[in-house]
Amino acid sequence: MTSVVEQYLARIESGCLPLDAGAVADYIPELASVDATTFAVSLVVHDGHVYSVGDSTLEFTIQSISKALTYALALRDRGVEVVDAHIGVEPSGEAFNEISVDHRTRRPRNPMINAGAITATALLIRPDKDGQQPTTREEWAPVLDTAFASILEFYSGCAGRQLSMDRAVYASEMATGSRNRAIAYMLQSFGVFPSHPQAAVDLYVRQCSVRVTSDDLAVIGSTFANGGVNPRTGRRMVDGQIARRVLSVMTTCGMYDGAGDWVTTVGLPAKSGVGGGILAVLPGQLGIGVFSPRLDEHGNSVRGVRACRLLSEDLGLHMFTVARESRVTIRSVYDGRELDPAATERSVRDATFLRAHRERIRVLELQGDLTFSGVESVVRRVEALQNRTDVFLIDLSRVGVVDDVSRRLLVALLRTRRDGAAGWVVVDPDGVLSGHGAPPRAPDSTPGGDDVAVTSSSAEAVEIAETMLLGRAERSG
Ligand code: DON
Numbered sequence: 425m426t427s428v429v430e431q432y433l434a435r436i437e438s439g440c441l442p443l444d445a446g447a448v449a450d451y452i453p454e455l456a457s458v459d460a461t462t463f464a465v466s467l468v469v470h471d472g473h474v475y476s477v478g479d480s481t482l483e484f485t486i487q488s489i490s491k492a493l494t495y496a497l498a499l500r501d502r503g504v505e506v507v508d509a510h511i512g513v514e515p516s517g518e519a520f521n522e523i524s525v526d527h528r529t530r531r532p533r534n535p536m537i538n539a540g541a542i543t544a545t546a547l548l549i550r551p552d553k554d555g556q557q558p559t560t561r562e563e564w565a566p567v568l569d570t571a572f573a574s575i576l577e578f579y580s581g582c583a584g585r586q587l588s589m590d591r592a593v594y595a596s597e598m599a600t601g602s603r604n605r606a607i608a609y610m611l612q613s614f615g616v617f618p619s620h621p622q623a624a625v626d627l628y629v630r631q632c633s634v635r636v637t638s639d640d641l642a643v644i645g646s647t648f649a650n651g652g653v654n655p656r657t658g659r660r661m662v663d664g665q666i667a668r669r670v671l672s673v674m675t676t677c678g679m680y681d682g683a684g685d686w687v688t689t690v691g692l693p694a695k696s697g698v699g700g701g702i703l704a705v706l707p708g709q710l711g712i713g714v715f716s717p718r719l720d721e722h723g724n725s726v727r728g729v730r731a732c733r734l735l736s737e738d739l740g741l742h743m744f745t746v747a748r749e750s751r752v753t754i755r756s757v758y759d760g761r762e763l764d765p766a767a768t769e770r771s772v773r774d775a776t777f778l779r780a781h782r783e784r785i786r787v788l789e790l791q792g793d794l795t796f797s798g799v800e801s802v803v804r805r806v807e808a809l810q811n812r813t814d815v816f817l818i819d820l821s822r823v824g825v826v827d828d829v830s831r832r833l834l835v836a837l838l839r840t841r842r843d844g845a846a847g848w849v850v851v852d853p854d855g856v857l858s859g860h861g862a863p864p865r866a867p868d869s870t871p872g873g874d875d876v877a878v879t880s881s882s883a884e885a886v887e888i889a890e891t892m893l894l895g896r897a898e899r900s901g
Contacts, residue, residue: 433465433477436734446718446726449698454596458484458700458717465731466642466713472655476639483635484715485593487697488520488723490579490631491541492670492678493644497578498535498544499666510547510618511540513669515676515683520723523607530614536677536695538628539607545631546608546617546624548575557620564623572630579631582647583640584656594633601629632697638713641703645711648693671707675743682722690732691742702728706741753790753798754805755822760785763817766887774894781897784814785889786846791822794830794856803837810846814896815875815889819851819882826856838876847875847892851885 441463450456464478498507509531516524516533524533532539549571551557558564572589580587608621617624636644647654652667654660662670674693679686686694692712694704700717702725712735716727736742760782770778786809790802806816818834826834834857838848850857857878875895877888 427475429467429475430477432738433467433475436465436731436738437463437477439734440716440727440730443727443730444718446720448700448717449719449723452593452597452600452698454590454593455485455699455717460717462700463716463727463731464638464714465735466638467735468639468642468646468655468711468713470646470650470655470709472643472646474639474642476642478638479715480638480713482715483590483637484701484717485590485632485697485699486579486634486636486641486701487632487699488536488541489636489641489695489697489701489703490634491536491544492648492674492695492703493579493582494541494548494575494631495535495544495673496648496662496666496670497575498547499669500662501574502547504669507544507547510543510616511535513673513676517681517683520680521603521607523610525611525614530616532611534673534677536673537680538604539611542604542608542624542628543611543617545575545628546619549619549623549627558623564620568623568627568630571627575627575631576634578661579634579636579644581657581659581661582644582654583636584643584654584659585640587634587636587640589630590633590635594629597629597632598626601625604628636701636713638701638715641701641713641715642711643713645703645705645713647711649705649707649709649711668707671705674705679724680722682720682724686729690729690736691744692732692736693743694732696722696724696728698723700725700728702732704732706743709741752792753794753801755789755791757786757788757805757809759783759787760815760817760889760893763787763886766883766890768887768890770890777894777897778890781814781893784812784893785817786813786815787817787819789819789822793824794826794834796827796829796833799830799833803833806837813846815847815849815892817849817851817885817889819885820856821851821853821882823854823856831857847889847896848877849885849889849892850876850878851880851882852878853880 448460462479464480466476466480468474512531512533514533516537518524521538532543534540535544604625608625611617612621648667651664652662671693674695678695692704696702700715702714704712714728714731716725718726720726875892879885
């Protein structure tokens with residue numbers, strides 16, 4: 425039985441199939457021979473589960489979508505400084521094959537237009553150990569084969585399966601790609617091109633000819649959504665900072681002269697190719713792959729653009745959709761009168777005191793993943809309640825992941841040592857506060873009005889909070 429998500433994708437498919445505008449790319453003659461009626465949408469969610477409809481296992485050439493991947497590989501293997509010295513990150517607002525360089529630096533404006541992409545590819549061609557470049561075609565062949573093997577290995581790692589090159593498409597573009605050769609020679613004439621123009625174009629055309637399916641594109645997208653780790657294989661392909669940078673450049677430059685319209689309406693970092701594919705990413709959540717060969721005037725798949733638009737609108741995927749995160753971090757706030765008293769034996773005097781003053785214990789139950797905006801609201805809430813509270817009981821048992829900044833903020837909050845500051849009891853069964861999933865350390869309390877205890881048990885937390893409240897009353901006489 426198809427899942428409700430697949431039924432939903434099927435509705436998107438029927439919304440896109442009637443579209444027959446646009447034309448298959450034919451400036452690379454071999455591309456003109458594809459079946460123009462094909463269509464596929466794939467979605468890969470955070471744990472690597474794949475949903476798809478249509479021709480989702482049909483292979484087509486990756487074309488310009490390769491630019492995002494090779495840029496990531498160049499950043500990983502050559503480092504940000506070297507890459508930045510050769511390629512900018514500014515949108516050009518021009519077509520993909522425009523000869524577009526920054527007038528001052530003479531660098532290609534970004535890695536998503538051909539000039540920048542060919543430069544990124546050139547950065548992956550390594551001279552031999554003496555720094556010598558080959559001079560003959562025979563000498564170049566093994567150097568290019570080695571560089572392409574590492575490109576293919578990287579693409580395959582991101583897709584989670586072994587990919588291969590379409591030789592016919594490669595030969596067809598090599599026979600007709602004068603413009604790309606012109607771009608590479610022009611860059612060389614500026615004195616900033618890192619390899620031989622012919623070699624770089626050859627390698628670039630190979631990478632553009634790698635065969636993928638819409639499922640592959642969605643897995644690749646999910647790898648970037650997941651901070652550089654392929655969620656299906658668990659393999660880290662790039663670090664989180666590189667993933668973030670690639671997504672940033674895809675956002676501003678990935679859809680060429682249609683980038684502004686794309687960000688406004690679809691709102692997802694994306695990259696298209698003239699093979700008919702589009703890869704889109706919702707950071708932290710999912711990867712999308714769509715495929716349909718007929719293209720609009722920008723070189724983007726007509727049905728692919730429609731499918732992304734429908735997905736974004738109907739599933740609320742626009743990356744600037746305002747999250748309710750900060751409001752939902754605090755699940756509830758109440759005082760100690762709503763807690764069942766601890767089962768501990770207490771003296772009559774203590775029990776009477778606790779009955780009269782339980783409201784001085786304040787419980788904050790937090791939930792979900794904690795990020796800055798959510799924890800900031802916790803900090804403010806705590807500060808507002810400070811005067812009416814002797815002991816805060818913070819319950820983290822419904823919290824998932826805590827990012828670094830949230831952890832630092834929470835720890836700083838617990839360590840606040842102001843006169844008369846409240847004591848703290850933290851319920852943290854999964855060790856999210858330590859950040860290592862480690863079991864919490866044994867409860868401890870430091871005399872002097874600044875008690876902090878961490879425990880894995882809610883019942884024990886109540887007992888500690890009561891004891892803290894009694895201790896504080898004792899000390900203040
Ligand atoms: O360089 C070219 O012209 C092709 N190999 C790739 C162009 C492309 O996919 C542009 N994207 N929409």
